[in-house]
Amino acid sequence: MSGHTVEEIRSEMRRYWVVGTALFLLTVITVAVSYLDVSQGVAIAIALVIACLKGGLVAAVFMHLISEKQAIYSLLLLTVLFFIVLMLGPMGGRLGSTALG
Amino acid sequence: MQIPYTVEERPDTGLYNAKLGVWLFLASEVMLFGALFSSYVLLRTGDPAFMTIPHAVAEALHLGEGAHRWPGELNVPLAFLNTLVLIFSSVTIVMSWASLRLKQFGKYRLWMGLTILCALGFMCIKAVEYNAKFSHGLFPATSNFLGIYFALTGLHALHVIGGVVVNGYLWGPGAKMWKTEPERFTNRVEVAGLYWHFVDLVWIFLFPSLYLL
Numbered sequence: 323m324s325g326h327t328v329e330e331i332r333s334e335m336r337r338y339w340v341v342g343t344a345l346f347l348l349t350v351i352t353v354a355v356s357y358l359d360v361s362q363g364v365a366i367a368i369a370l371v372i373a374c375l376k377g378g379l380v381a382a383v384f385m386h387l388i389s390e391k392q393a394i395y396s397l398l399l400l401t402v403l404f405f406i407v408l409m410l411g412p413m414g415g416r417l418g419s420t421a422l423g
Numbered sequence: 424m425q426i427p428y429t430v431e432e433r434p435d436t437g438l439y440n441a442k443l444g445v446w447l448f449l450a451s452e453v454m455l456f457g458a459l460f461s462s463y464v465l466l467r468t469g470d471p472a473f474m475t476i477p478h479a480v481a482e483a484l485h486l487g488e489g490a491h492r493w494p495g496e497l498n499v500p501l502a503f504l505n506t507l508v509l510i511f512s513s514v515t516i517v518m519s520w521a522s523l524r525l526k527q528f529g530k531y532r533l534w535m536g537l538t539i540l541c542a543l544g545f546m547c548i549k550a551v552e553y554n555a556k557f558s559h560g561l562f563p564a565t566s567n568f569l570g571i572y573f574a575l576t577g578l579h580a581l582h583v584i585g586g587v588v589v590n591g592y593l594w595g596p597g598a599k600m601w602k603t604e605p606e607r608f609t610n611r612v613e614v615a616g617l618y619w620h621f622v623d624l625v626w627i628f629l630f631p632s633l634y635l636l
Contacts, residue, residue, distance in 0.1 A: 342514035356635040369631040
């Protein structure tokens with residue numbers, strides 16, 4: 323947790339509203355972009371980039387990851403690694419079985 | 424027995440225990456939702472018919488001739504509204520925590536109350552959406568896409584209900600702790616907030632993945 327004086331906490335509160343507004347706007351952009359006439363691949367890429375940006379804002383500011391302790395970062399690094407395995411593992415298995423016929 | 428490190432930080436982690444505990448819990452939650460996301464990606468990329476609305480369903484929905492694809496029949500405006508509601512609730516819950524740090528208990532009650540109302544609003548909107556699906560004969564067994572859709576959104580909705588229970592306790596009977604152990608109560612609200620932000624985070628990825636792409 324960063325900031326303990328009253329002024330620092332009030333500054334954090336203003337930041338929460340700024341981030342909330344940014345999340346609102348990014349959500350509107352996500353929906354607007356989905357109506358654009360682009361290929362499926364481009365649409366997925368744009369939507370995921372915006373979702374990652376929004377998720378990053380929530381995690382960094384609302385969940386205070388921008389100023390957390392090392393123990394939390396280590397835990398999250400492991401989580402991210404396992405999540406990548408979880409997402410890519412089945413895909414790799416499918417590609418492998420396709421290659422083997 | 425005194426529970427250790429509810430307020431002061433443990434020397435080895437630099438954290439109070441509940442915070443490390445909730446982050447460990449959230450790590451397990453990432454794997455839970457990750458497994459379902461992984462299934463969704465695998466089915467979507469591996470099954471050419473996964474996103475196709477079955478012919479019988481298209482007929483029942485009076486979609487006309489030709490091939491129709493999911494998520495074409497999902498209610499984007501309602502899901503968009505729910506996204507805004509959840510984002511607003513993330514702001515309100517972090518404001519409730521900040522209010523406690525400023526020793527403003529009345530404002531804490533206001534912001535936490537708004538968070539709970541937002542969560543209930545989310546569930547009401549979700550109920551309207553589900554009811555429309557069921558009344559059109561769209562169930563988890565109707566197609567694989569709907570199976571994943573109901574599993575992911577239903578599991579998320581269960582998490583919202585869990586958040587309402589915890590936040591409701593901290594707003595009501597649990598708030599008595601503020602008089603006796605204000606720092607410990609502030610920490611409880613912080614970890615409840617971390618959970619709630621995670622629920623918001625999951626929806627941020629669910630919304631485009633299921634409704635828009």
